[in-house]
Amino acid sequence: MTTLALCNVVKSYGNENVLEDINFEVDDGELIVIVGPSGCGKSSLLRMVAGLEEITAGEILINEKVINSVEPRDRDIAMVFQNYALYPHMTVYKNMAYGLKLRGIPRPEIETRVNHTATLLGLESLLDRKPAALSGGQRQRVAMGRAIVREPAIFLFDEPLSNLDATLRVRMRLEIKELQQRLGVTSLYVTHDQVEAMTLADRLVVLNEGQIEQIDTPLKIYQKPASVYVAGFIGTPAMNFLEGTVMPGSADRIRLGNGVILDLPGLGLQACGSINVSLGIRPDHIAPCSMEQADFICLVTAVETLGSETLAHCALNEPEAGEMPDADPGKPFIVKLNGNHQPKIHETLHLKVKIDEVHLFQTDTGLRINRT
Numbered sequence: 198m199t200t201l202a203l204c205n206v207v208k209s210y211g212n213e214n215v216l217e218d219i220n221f222e223v224d225d226g227e228l229i230v231i232v233g234p235s236g237c238g239k240s241s242l243l244r245m246v247a248g249l250e251e252i253t254a255g256e257i258l259i260n261e262k263v264i265n266s267v268e269p270r271d272r273d274i275a276m277v278f279q280n281y282a283l284y285p286h287m288t289v290y291k292n293m294a295y296g297l298k299l300r301g302i303p304r305p306e307i308e309t310r311v312n313h314t315a316t317l318l319g320l321e322s323l324l325d326r327k328p329a330a331l332s333g334g335q336r337q338r339v340a341m342g343r344a345i346v347r348e349p350a351i352f353l354f355d356e357p358l359s360n361l362d363a364t365l366r367v368r369m370r371l372e373i374k375e376l377q378q379r380l381g382v383t384s385l386y387v388t389h390d391q392v393e394a395m396t397l398a399d400r401l402v403v404l405n406e407g408q409i410e411q412i413d414t415p416l417k418i419y420q421k422p423a424s425v426y427v428a429g430f431i432g433t434p435a436m437n438f439l440e441g442t443v444m445p446g447s448a449d450r451i452r453l454g455n456g457v458i459l460d461l462p463g464l465g466l467q468a469c470g471s472i473n474v475s476l477g478i479r480p481d482h483i484a485p486c487s488m489e490q491a492d493f494i495c496l497v498t499a500v501e502t503l504g505s506e507t508l509a510h511c512a513l514n515e516p517e518a519g520e521m522p523d524a525d526p527g528k529p530f531i532v533k534l535n536g537n538h539q540p541k542i543h544e545t546l547h548l549k550v551k552i553d554e555v556h557l558f559q560t561d562t563g564l565r566i567n568r569t
Contacts, residue, residue: 198225199260199350199383201246206255208241208407215241216407219255223351226381228374232394233404233430239387242404243353246385247276259350275344276353279360281336283328283343289315290324293343310346317376318342334365341373345380352377354386358393370397391431395419403427421556425563428477428556434508434531437483439476440560451476451557457493461552474566477556480508480533483548491547495530497540507534511546 201223208216216238223229231239244250246257248269256263264272283292290311297307315321318338328336337357344352354373358366374397377384388394394401395415403410403418403426411423422428428436441453449461451474459476488494495511510529532548540546557566 200225200258201351201383201385202256202258202261203242203246204256204258206242206245206257207253208238208245208250209253214253214407216245219409221402221409221412223383223385225383228377228384228386228397228399229402230386230388230394230398230400231402231404232388232391232398235389237404238407239389239404240355243276243355243385243387246351247274247353248272273350274353275347275349275351276355277337277340277344277357279356281328281340281360283336283339285328288325288327289320289331289339289342292328292339293346296343296347307346310348311342314342314345317345333361334369337361337369341376345376350383352382352384354384356388358388359390366393373397392433395431401431403430405430421565421567422477423565425475425477425558428558428565432479434480434533436477436479436556437530439478439513439530441474441476443472443474459492459550459552459555461555461557473560475558475560475563477558478550479554480531482551482554483532484551485532485534485538486547486549488547490549492550493530493548495532495546495548497542497544497546498529500540500542502539503536505536507536507538507540508532509534509540509546 203219203221206216206219207214219242221229231242233239241250245252248264248267252265257265259272284295287295293311293314294307297310302310311324312321315324318341320335320338320342323331323335323339328339331339340357357373358369361369370393386397388397398415400412401415401418402412405426411418411427418427418431422431425438429438439453441451441459444450444452444458451459451461453459453476493513495513497509498512499510501508501510509532511532513530532546534540558564559566
């Protein structure tokens with residue numbers, strides 16, 4: 198049984214905090230994915246857990262024991278890197294066996310572990326090859342195999358799939374998930390790819406500029422993002438945002454910047470007063486409708502045909518208006534349509550919003566306004 202905990206962890210370079218007040222726990226056998234854009238501190242956090250970087254403040258604990266001063270080799274952690282880090286002059290077998298040899302593991306046990314892991318990963322026919330003779334996916338399997346043979350307490354993955362093509366990345370992330378569940382090893386995985394994060398994680402840690410925005414299961418984060426940042430980062434295509442104001446004295450009504458008034462029953466906004474809000478609507482929670490039912494009308498400015506679905510980029514206007522606005526390329530309103538629906542550029546669409554699926558955030562804090 199292995200648990201990992203980060204308590205009030207801070208990482209600074211000079212006067213600049215790269216990570217600030219990081220707190221979360223990884224349960225035994227759990228796969229936690231840390232997701233966020235480049236530069237938000239993901240890899241620094243992982244390297245601190247591995248012992249490759251010192252923490253500025255706080256504590257890192259494995260099985261409730263503080264390991265801040267424990268050497269990397271003594272932490273019982275195996276790390277899979279972005280660039281594979283294989284020895285080019287060694288065969289697959291020797292790459293996988295090398296760490297065990299350095300630890301003084303007897304040769305028969307090394308042979309047993311390597312052969313067992315090679316079979317687990319489908320590498321048994323490649324043991325005599327060198328890395329140059331392998332594909333990207335095969336090299337990644339060797340890197341994972343080198344970690345698995347050590348039988349560590351914790352796996353750390355530092356964007357291991359970023360060098361693979363899209364098709365291979367999909368296959369490899371499914372294999373990683375299946376393998377991690379089969380082995381039951383406590384794991385911490387870093388990626389900037391939110392689709393990868395959503396499909397792999399038992400729970401997600403969403404980082405933004407060195408701070409945790411939200412920790413929860415992928416589905417709960419998608420359904421109830423805690424902030425505007427999380428709402429805009431998680432989900433493909435990204436959530437649409439419209440600025441508006443709560444109408445004082447009204448029964449959950451919001452006036453948007455383009456003059457549209459939306460009724461949002463169940464939000465309990467009467468107590469909020471006349472505050473500024475950001476209304477979040479996912480592209481798949483908007484549907485074409487008749488003119489009489491429309492919450493919005495819009496002008497199609499661009500179309501992406503993806504086969505099973507079509508993404509229409511639009512410029513919005515209020516239903517009563519007779520003229521269409523110019524397109525705003527900086528902030529498009531995206532609608533996800535059935536793949537058979539192919540609107541033309543400059544075509545008018547009448548749209549109905551799924552009111553019970555909208556998200557509301559307070560403009561000054563960026564935090565979610567929960568439904569009552």
